[in-house]
Amino acid sequence: MYVYDEHDRQIAAERVAQFRDQTDRALAGELAEEEFLPLRLQNGLYVQRLAPMLRIAVPYGMMRSNQVRRLARISRDYDKGYAHFTTRQNVQLNWPNLEDVPDILAELAEVEMHANQTSGNCIRNTTTDQFAGVQEDEITDPRPYCEIIRQWSTFHPEFAFLPRKFKVAVNASEKTDRAAIQVHDIGLQIVRNESGELGFRVHVGGGLGRTPMVAPVIREFLPELDLLTYMEAVLRVYNRYGRRDNKFKARIKILVKALTPEGFAEKVEAEWAHIKDSPTKLTREAIDRIKGYFTEPDYESLENASDLLARQRFENRAFDQWLTHNVDTHKKTGYAIVNLTIKETGTPPGDVTDRQMEQIADLADEYSFGEIRVTHQQNVVLADVRQDRLFELWQAIVPMGFGTANLNTLTDVICCPGGDYCALANAKSIPVAEAIQRRFDDLDYLYDLGNIDLNISGCMNACGHHHVGNIGVLGVDKKGEEFYQISLGGSSHHDASIGKILGPSFAREAMPDVISTIINVYVDKRTEEETFLDTYRRIGIDPFKERVYA
Amino acid sequence: MPDIVLQDGSIKQDDWVVVSRPEDGDSLNPPNQKALIPVDLWLAGYERYAGREDIGVWFDSHQEPETLGDKVNELTVIAVNFPKFTDGRGYSIGRLLRERMGYQNELRAIGDVLLDQLQFMKRCGFDAYALRPDKDIQKAARCLGFFSQGYQAATDTDTPLFRRRAG
Numbered sequence: 001m002y003v004y005d006e007h008d009r010q011i012a013a014e015r016v017a018q019f020r021d022q023t024d025r026a027l028a029g030e031l032a033e034e035e036f037l038p039l040r041l042q043n044g045l046y047v048q049r050l051a052p053m054l055r056i057a058v059p060y061g062m063m064r065s066n067q068v069r070r071l072a073r074i075s076r077d078y079d080k081g082y083a084h085f086t087t088r089q090n091v092q093l094n095w096p097n098l099e100d101v102p103d104i105l106a107e108l109a110e111v112e113m114h115a116n117q118t119s120g121n122c123i124r125n126t127t128t129d130q131f132a133g134v135q136e137d138e139i140t141d142p143r144p145y146c147e148i149i150r151q152w153s154t155f156h157p158e159f160a161f162l163p164r165k166f167k168v169a170v171n172a173s174e175k176t177d178r179a180a181i182q183v184h185d186i187g188l189q190i191v192r193n194e195s196g197e198l199g200f201r202v203h204v205g206g207g208l209g210r211t212p213m214v215a216p217v218i219r220e221f222l223p224e225l226d227l228l229t230y231m232e233a234v235l236r237v238y239n240r241y242g243r244r245d246n247k248f249k250a251r252i253k254i255l256v257k258a259l260t261p262e263g264f265a266e267k268v269e270a271e272w273a274h275i276k277d278s279p280t281k282l283t284r285e286a287i288d289r290i291k292g293y294f295t296e297p298d299y300e301s302l303e304n305a306s307d308l309l310a311r312q313r314f315e316n317r318a319f320d321q322w323l324t325h326n327v328d329t330h331k332k333t334g335y336a337i338v339n340l341t342i343k344e345t346g347t348p349p350g351d352v353t354d355r356q357m358e359q360i361a362d363l364a365d366e367y368s369f370g371e372i373r374v375t376h377q378q379n380v381v382l383a384d385v386r387q388d389r390l391f392e393l394w395q396a397i398v399p400m401g402f403g404t405a406n407l408n409t410l411t412d413v414i415c416c417p418g419g420d421y422c423a424l425a426n427a428k429s430i431p432v433a434e435a436i437q438r439r440f441d442d443l444d445y446l447y448d449l450g451n452i453d454l455n456i457s458g459c460m461n462a463c464g465h466h467h468v469g470n471i472g473v474l475g476v477d478k479k480g481e482e483f484y485q486i487s488l489g490g491s492s493h494h495d496a497s498i499g500k501i502l503g504p505s506f507a508r509e510a511m512p513d514v515i516s517t518i519i520n521v522y523v524d525k526r527t528e529e530e531t532f533l534d535t536y537r538r539i540g541i542d543p544f545k546e547r548v549y550a
Numbered sequence: 551m552p553d554i555v556l557q558d559g560s561i562k563q564d565d566w567v568v569v570s571r572p573e574d575g576d577s578l579n580p581p582n583q584k585a586l587i588p589v590d591l592w593l594a595g596y597e598r599y600a601g602r603e604d605i606g607v608w609f610d611s612h613q614e615p616e617t618l619g620d621k622v623n624e625l626t627v628i629a630v631n632f633p634k635f636t637d638g639r640g641y642s643i644g645r646l647l648r649e650r651m652g653y654q655n656e657l658r659a660i661g662d663v664l665l666d667q668l669q670f671m672k673r674c675g676f677d678a679y680a681l682r683p684d685k686d687i688q689k690a691a692r693c694l695g696f697f698s699q700g701y702q703a704a705t706d707t708d709t710p711l712f713r714r715r716a717g
Contacts (some may be wrong), residue, residue: 005715007711007715011699021693039666148712151701151711155700155701157673158674160638160641161641161667162638239642244637244639278703280703283713289715
């Protein structure tokens with residue numbers, strides 16, 4: 001994992017001093033609210049319905065145990081003793097006091113953390129696959145590139161006031177896309193060209209929100225060393241020509257659509273021609289230096305523990321289910337990737353208490369080289385667990401509430417904080433998630449249904465990624481009452497697609513029944529091997545519509 | 551005349567005035583003193599204005615620096631208007647004037663110029679800042695100086711941190 005050097009430490013300390021000064025001036029009335037707004041947003045600080053909300057950056061979802069312990073302590077000392085894992089691999093505090101934020105930042109800086117650019121119209125935290133570095137089919141580890149992008153985008157002087165927010169995601173796997181790169185402003189797919197050279201396929205202009213769009217490819221192959229100059233060209237074209245007259249038309253996807261992907265690509269290439277060989281061009285040495293931070297941990301040379309696991313599975317059915325659903329294959333023999341689910345029914349998806357954070361930190365130290373990853377599905381990953389210790393780990397996590405074997409099933413819901421917490425929301429989202437989790441509480445039935453992405457957003461801003469849920473739920477406000485609109489057929493994976501709206505919206509009480517009806521249509525119509533998405537793609541939306549609105 | 555802030559945070563008396571764009575149909579009448587006029591009108595009236603040291607230009611945020619072409623260094627002052635401090639186009643204009651077009655003389659930020667944006671303006675090649683009059687000009691030096699270094703190359707340095715680390 002990346003470790004700060006004296007430069008990073010100095011910049012982080014200077015940033016804390018700067019934000020302290022800004023906060024002081026805001027509190028003294030020297031900065032008008034609209035002047036302080038973008039400054040605090042670029043530091044992840046929202047003023048929400050009930051209290052400020054502070055979004056802390058977790059670059060590409062990676063944390064060390066001491067950082068998680070520090071988050072636990074901060075949530076206890078400055079908040080109500082819990083935090084929320086977001087769909088962009090960050091962590092949010094829901095109740096800090098504005099005047100405490102500079103002190104919180106100072107505490108974060110001590111463990112090499114910050115809240116830079118976690119909101120506002122700037123380049124946000126770069127996200128990637130939560131299995132980066134440990135999966136079998138990855139072309140190369142994407143995290144060094146994420147760190148290179150993090151450094152380049154931090155306080156970039158030209159791009160601090162873009163037309164809108166700007167999100168970048170990197171994926172390195174050939175078969176899967178857990179980073180949902182095609183619904184980002186820039187999606188980078190790591191590839192090798194015919195000569196075996198490493199580079200990126202560049203997608204630009206994806207996004208959710210009001211106008212959901214799957215990002216077109218604007219360059220098939222970008223050599224590795226050209227990453228930053230090319231991104232600088234994309235951002236410069238966007239900064240100069242993106243719309244600023246209408247907030248809802250200001251994302252880069254609208255510019256890409258207006259110019260056409262070909263037209264946009266031409267403009268980027270023309271700009272890039274000027275800066276391609278500027279000092280911003282990466283060097284082999286610079287990349288290797290960052291790569292040096294993402295070396296493998298001290299793996300022991302082990303055999304796969306197949307016999308032991310087979311016996312443990314046979315003896316314990318719940319362990320067997322957990323192993324099947326929540327544990328993934330590791331590139332290294334004898335190791336496994338463990339997903340801790342943070343989706344206990346009755347608690348908001350992604351919420352963790354201070355005690356749970358400390359437990360996660362302890363588990364990471366004991367079982368996984370002290371490293372933790374946050375996923376965009378709002379779960380937590382221990383990436384390097386010995387197979388012969390899986391049973392022991394499972395026994396430890398079940399009482400903690402991290403062992404629900406529902407990963408990727410219908411009840412592994414992605415959900416924004418919604419109207420319970422967020423000032424932007426039109427409707428509550430957490431009670432909907434909970435009602436559905438309660439309805440589908442039979443694990444065997446969930447397994448039979450297979451992988452289904454259920455994504456819930458409390459408003460158009462789509463923090464719950466409802467457009468790319470196989471089943472998407474969007475909270476809408478109708479004359480002061482909360483209703484929910486359903487879309488079907490979305491996907492955030494390699495086969496990315498935007499869901500189609502089913503029809504008129506429903507009251508909250510009706511939601512579990514409506515979801516049950518949709519699931520029943522799938523169960524009736526599916527062939528042996530089909531997932532929900534396969535069936536939907538084969539039969540279309542009409543059979544669902546007929547049954548739901550019958 | 552309002553004072554102007556320089557790159558090191560020092561304050562200088564200033565005697566340039568910004569001449570706004572005339573209403574449709576009206577012609578531009580620069581006053582009898584040093585004046586910054588809209589860049590497109592300077593170009594349109596080039597024969598009249600060329601060589602005059604008391605005339606400079608200003609860009610609005612949607613205007614393209616490329617239009618000045620090789621005339622750029624005939625000007626002793628170029629200003630860029632930030633109509634709203636959240637409009638970040640001026641930063642690109644600054645870098646393009648300096649880094650692409652090789653502009654050597656004073657580059658001034660005008661309009662909604664606040665304290666917390668000065669650091670970005672400085673890195674993008676601006677060396678004079680007409681701070682909005684209600685802001686405390688004495689705090690400019692502090693706000694320009696929070697950071698001792700940045701990660702990227704920009705107008706102020708052609709060496710990004712990754713190249714400095716290698717040295």
